Amino acid sequence: MNSQTNKSEEENDKIVTLKFNYSNAKSKSKTFGEIELKYISVGDLTFFVELLDKVKNDKEFVTQVLYHQLTTPKVSFTEFNKIPDDELIEIARDFVGHEQHTFQYFRETTDTEFFTNFKKAIKTYHQKQVERLQTALGPMIELSIRVLENFNKQYASIIRQTTYIAESIGTISKVAEQFREAQLSIVESLRPAIEQCQLTARIVSEYLAPQINFWQNWVEQNREIFDTYRKLWQTFQEQYKITEQEAIQILRKYKWFITPSLPLTFIFEVVKIGRRKGNQRKAINRLFIDHFSSNNFENLEKLVDGWETNEIFKPRMKIFRDCISVMRNAKGKYNPSTIVLPTLIAQIDGIRIEFMNRNGLSFWTKDRVWKGWFKGQTPNQKLLDLANDIFLNILFQKSQPGRPLETPFTFNRHKIMHGEYLRYGRIDHTIRAFLILDFLATLSNRGGKS
Numbered sequence: 001m002n003s004q005t006n007k008s009e010e011e012n013d014k015i016v017t018l019k020f021n022y023s024n025a026k027s028k029s030k031t032f033g034e035i036e037l038k039y040i041s042v043g044d045l046t047f048f049v050e051l052l053d054k055v056k057n058d059k060e061f062v063t064q065v066l067y068h069q070l071t072t073p074k075v076s077f078t079e080f081n082k083i084p085d086d087e088l089i090e091i092a093r094d095f096v097g098h099e100q101h102t103f104q105y106f107r108e109t110t111d112t113e114f115f116t117n118f119k120k121a122i123k124t125y126h127q128k129q130v131e132r133l134q135t136a137l138g139p140m141i142e143l144s145i146r147v148l149e150n151f152n153k154q155y156a157s158i159i160r161q162t163t164y165i166a167e168s169i170g171t172i173s174k175v176a177e178q179f180r181e182a183q184l185s186i187v188e189s190l191r192p193a194i195e196q197c198q199l200t201a202r203i204v205s206e207y208l209a210p211q212i213n214f215w216q217n218w219v220e221q222n223r224e225i226f227d228t229y230r231k232l233w234q235t236f237q238e239q240y241k242i243t244e245q246e247a248i249q250i251l252r253k254y255k256w257f258i259t260p261s262l263p264l265t266f267i268f269e270v271v272k273i274g275r276r277k278g279n280q281r282k283a284i285n286r287l288f289i290d291h292f293s294s295n296n297f298e299n300l301e302k303l304v305d306g307w308e309t310n311e312i313f314k315p316r317m318k319i320f321r322d323c324i325s326v327m328r329n330a331k332g333k334y335n336p337s338t339i340v341l342p343t344l345i346a347q348i349d350g351i352r353i354e355f356m357n358r359n360g361l362s363f364w365t366k367d368r369v370w371k372g373w374f375k376g377q378t379p380n381q382k383l384l385d386l387a388n389d390i391f392l393n394i395l396f397q398k399s400q401p402g403r404p405l406e407t408p409f410t411f412n413r414h415k416i417m418h419g420e421y422l423r424y425g426r427i428d429h430t431i432r433a434f435l436i437l438d439f440l441a442t443l444s445n446r447g448g449k450s
Helices: 002-017 042-054 058-069 085-098 111-182 184-227 229-240 244-253 266-274 281-305 314-329 336-357 367-375 382-395 413-417 427-445
Strands: 025-029 033-037 070-072
Touching (some): 025 085, 042 058, 042 111, 244 382, 281 314, 281 427, 314 336, 336 413, 336 427, 382 427
16 A cells, blocks of 8 residues: 555655746846746647748747747837847747756757757657657548548448438429419428428438538548647656546546646646546635636736637637636625626637538537537547537536536526526636636637548
8 A cells, every 4th residue: 555655745746846837937137137928838839840841940930939939029010120130049048957858859959050950859749749640640531531432432422412401402392383373282292302301401401511521631630640748748648657538537626627728737637636536626726716716817827829810710809808807807705707707608619600600500500510520620639529529518518497408517608698607706617717718719720620
């Protein structure tokens, strides 16, 4: 018993000793004074990898990376680009020291070679992740290609029938119009057949088309997976001895999830707490709450700012920023979540519907169909799939007035918006709503085609 306890403590100690920096890096320069650089998130890494192909000059690459992370001071890129080389190197060196995981392949040589070493470290990090995943997922991608080929063969006739039905509707409708002028009784006899054809076409369009689209894009989505969680998870799992299954189990137990905007190492803090004995719900809730509420909700504001360029989110940005303002200015006995949470849920609902409309579904699509479609957006991406699960099966869990939920939890769209739950005003639920919005922003930025 003692040996098992010691082993568990040792594993926790390993996590503690790692540089879990989900705080911002600090530096100084003669030109700008105090410098603050945002911690590296999954989305930031994707941006860095894109820069590798676009920017050939090493110094320019470093400048763009640092400017992308710059939170303080607020200066233009033109101003930042004028900073002397020696100051830029010192800022970059502080950043490298703070973000030790991402820069684990950085090797310090001379100042002359610093920019090259910086860029090479990020490039090597990315290549190592891709190599590991190619080994792990190569067979899966080959299998998916075979599945797609078989699917196309199997459903080719159905697709042709769908086209035929659509053309037939137009033809029958024209015939019906001619008969209406000539003989009303014949039209009446044809109407059931016309309506049946229309119904069949609608069913095919609503139920089968999304599935056809899903399979046609499934292979490509699995290739794009190299730019998401699995690219990072493989390394984390090998180095830190934390299995993906363990992380998912802890997050699911406490009804939390991770989005690409969170720090890379945040999940390991969750696992460290989850490994403790007993129920750790309060501690894990506090971890998420503190991350987003500290420094007057600074990280929450940064999360929301990341949605600015999203076409679906852009018209709603004032609403989101007003919600943050309410959170910041609530005093004393007033509970801001009572006001903010229903507002966020309404926006989640609106974004969900607009996202569906852009991808061929509608407000009237049955629950099991649109939920299945959303589920198809995160194939084989377990961490994102967990976010989808909380979105679909907790927030949008099926509800009937006066009846308890199958999975009891007060974070439920129907119970809150219909006024059945009155004690929903919890800050952890408000943070969950912001994270679900971040999850939807991630899907819509990827194009959402499935």
